[in-house]
Amino acid sequence: MIHDRDMSGAMGVNVNRVFVLAFTFGVFLAALGGAFTAPKISVQPGISISVILLSFAVVVIGGLGSVEGAAIAALIVGLARSAAIHLMPWAELFIVYLVMALVLALRPEGLFQRTTLRKI
Amino acid sequence: MAGRLGILAAALAAFAALALLGRVLPNWFVLVATLAFAKGLVALGLVVLMRGGLVSFGQGIFFCAGAYAAGLAMRSLGVDDAVLLLILGGVAALILGLIIAPLLAGYRGIFFATLTLALSMIAYGILDKTYSLGGSDGINLHEPSFLGYHPPTPQAVSYALYALTSLVTVIAAALCRIHFDSLRGLLSLAARDNEIRVEYLGASVRRVSGVNFAIAALLGGVGGALSALSLGHIDPDFTFWTTSGEFVFLAILSGYASVTAVFVSSVIVELVRSFSSQYFPNTWQGALGIFLLLVILFLPQGLGSLVQRRRRSQGESEGELKPAPAPVPAETSQ
Numbered sequence: 001m002i003h004d005r006d007m008s009g010a011m012g013v014n015v016n017r018v019f020v021l022a023f024t025f026g027v028f029l030a031a032l033g034g035a036f037t038a039p040k041i042s043v044q045p046g047i048s049i050s051v052i053l054l055s056f057a058v059v060v061i062g063g064l065g066s067v068e069g070a071a072i073a074a075l076i077v078g079l080a081r082s083a084a085i086h087l088m089p090w091a092e093l094f095i096v097y098l099v100m101a102l103v104l105a106l107r108p109e110g111l112f113q114r115t116t117l118r119k120i
Numbered sequence: 121m122a123g124r125l126g127i128l129a130a131a132l133a134a135f136a137a138l139a140l141l142g143r144v145l146p147n148w149f150v151l152v153a154t155l156a157f158a159k160g161l162v163a164l165g166l167v168v169l170m171r172g173g174l175v176s177f178g179q180g181i182f183f184c185a186g187a188y189a190a191g192l193a194m195r196s197l198g199v200d201d202a203v204l205l206l207i208l209g210g211v212a213a214l215i216l217g218l219i220i221a222p223l224l225a226g227y228r229g230i231f232f233a234t235l236t237l238a239l240s241m242i243a244y245g246i247l248d249k250t251y252s253l254g255g256s257d258g259i260n261l262h263e264p265s266f267l268g269y270h271p272p273t274p275q276a277v278s279y280a281l282y283a284l285t286s287l288v289t290v291i292a293a294a295l296c297r298i299h300f301d302s303l304r305g306l307l308s309l310a311a312r313d314n315e316i317r318v319e320y321l322g323a324s325v326r327r328v329s330g331v332n333f334a335i336a337a338l339l340g341g342v343g344g345a346l347s348a349l350s351l352g353h354i355d356p357d358f359t360f361w362t363t364s365g366e367f368v369f370l371a372i373l374s375g376y377a378s379v380t381a382v383f384v385s386s387v388i389v390e391l392v393r394s395f396s397s398q399y400f401p402n403t404w405q406g407a408l409g410i411f412l413l414l415v416i417l418f419l420p421q422g423l424g425s426l427v428q429r430r431r432r433s434q435g436e437s438e439g440e441l442k443p444a445p446a447p448v449p450a451e452t453s454q
Binding site for chain 2: 097100108109
């Protein structure tokens with residue numbers, strides 16, 4: 001499906017439906033996350049901005065398509081941020097990106113990289 | 121060769137038209153257009169990268185490098201010649217690009233995008249805390265001179281800056297068009313399609329992407345220096361991710377078929393932003409968002425696809441823009 005859209009379409013997979021379902025489920029999870037965090041923070045229209053980048057960082061650190069990777073990466077990012085705020089406040093602005101750059105430098109495809117398809 | 125001369129002639133004509141237009145149009149438009157062209161240059165660099173299949177989400181770092189190089193040269197070295205500052209900005213960004221290119225060489229897709237984003241945000245964090253470089257307040261720039269010419273009035277300064285920006289823009293656009301049509305430019309499209317195949321055919325994807333990355337860095341730096349001069353102020357926001365996101369958006373809006381489309385979409389976005397912030401002061405983000413949504417819904421291939429569509433309907437087709445030829449039927453090939 002993600003490797004070759006045309007091929008899976010030809011094999012009878014309804015590509016559009018898979019996309020719509022995946023997107024819907026993603027939106028559901030995002031909304032759930034928002035509902036869980038809302039009581040702990042102040043809610044305002046610009047709230048999405050920081051979440052977009054943080055979730056990007058989490059996904060990339062964990063490895064694309066890896067559920068356990070995302071969970072561990074979320075812990076790493078959260079702990080790194082809290083530690084930075086406590087220990088070196090000047091680094092708080094970019095600590096997440098620093099962690100992301102370090103992880104990617106050591107493991108270019110994220111912590112839980114999966115085998116990738118080579119298309120010749 | 122005739123094609124290249126044609127492109128250069130078109131560039132000269134475009135510059136003459138833009139210079140004349142700047143004389144006729146009101147001063148506010150000249151200011152908006154200068155900024156739009158400067159940002160368009162950065163977006164053009166991004167289009168060069170995108171043709172090779174790489175999307176950088178941290179192009180702001182080069183924009184910022186160019187702007188800070190120009191700003192610091194003006195503040196510390198006392199350089200106030202716009203042309204010199206422009207060259208300094210471009211060279212600084214190019215050097216930065218050559219330093220970080222080896223680090224990025226092994227990454228593709230979302231990993232390339234997030235790593236460039238990470239680098240630009242680290243730069244943001246450092247600049248924000250470096251008080252000798254102005255910290256989060258940034259640096260103010262004064263009015264530049266132009267090869268010994270000191271424009272007498274603020275209007276003359278903004279016009280001179282506009283003319284310089286237009287000149288740089290048409291030169292960059294023409295050179296990029298020539299690059300796109302060259303062997304290396306066409307190899308970028310092939311590398312975007314399938315890198316292993318390109319390597320197997322004997323070309324180096326690393327070199328092709330490296331050259332594209334260097335071009336993007338240079339254009340980013342020049343665009344940054346021009347923006348710094350036209351705004352008169354620089355701050356770490358130049359490398360904030362929303363700035364980089366704006367360039368990605370411009371590049372997607374224009375598509376990769378046409379270089380002119382990049383600057384047209386840049387001017388349109390800048391105008392929409394100015395007008396909506398004037399007429400809908402509280403909801404201008406909403407107006408901009410609706411505009412972007414309409415473009416994505418009705419022109420998913422970008423504004424450049426309008427040019428492409430027209431060319432195709434005229435029956436004149438460029439090799440790289442043609443849809444893949446229909447496969448040969450089995451009976452005839454046997």
